[in-house]
Amino acid sequence: MADRVRAHVVISGRVQGVYYRATTRDAARETGVDGWVRNLEDGRVEAVFEGDSDSVETMIEWCATGSPNARVDDVSVEYAEPSGLEGFEIRR
Template sequence: MIRRRVLISGRVQGVGYRDTCRRVATERGVTGWVRNLGDGRVEAVFEGTVEQVDAMVEWAEHGPGLSAVADIAVQTEPAEGLTEFVVR
């Protein structure tokens, strides 16, 4: 089990990014959360196997069709054993 915190910048708020992220993460068996930040970025935490989390980070680099990701920062953290994926 691994955990990665991801900060995504660009046109990522108001384009369905959080809801699509939740749906994709749930489909892939990834737990964690996603939320909008006041500075226009989106923050997400992904927990799961290396393969699952890497796939979510790769998805986050592009996001849903209406988003325009400009930059992504990824930080590895200790896993907390989250049990679901939610939008905060």
């Protein structure tokens, strides 16, 4: 799959305690993106998305808004080679 990409995303703002991880999981599954999402100890949320470039970009754009009660201040993205993730999960 030469067109498969991977994005490592870190989201800051009010993104914990507002169902950000659950809605990220739901959006990723609807978009057909593989990967994971988790809370970081410093209050940010971290996610990895793997899939076709259009779907991954859709998820990165989605992260800028996130769940309805979130307030996103920043989304940082780093691209890397995909590692073959399958499915999408919430990590603890």
